[in-house]
Amino acid sequence: MLFSGEAEATKIPANYVALTFDNSPTPEYTLPILAKLRQHG
Numbered sequence: 001m002l003f004s005g006e007a008e009a010t011k012i013p014a015n016y017v018a019l020t021f022d023n024s025p026t027p028e029y030t031l032p033i034l035a036k037l038r039q040h041g
Contacts, residue, residue, distance in 0.1 A: 012018065017037070 019033070
């Protein structure tokens, strides 16, 4: 979790992707990205 600008790191497997949204997801970009990830998932 993030609090007051603190960052938290964790180890994830090499075949994983982490997506972050600075200003919340927007359908214009998020939906095509998710579709591609499903296609290649």
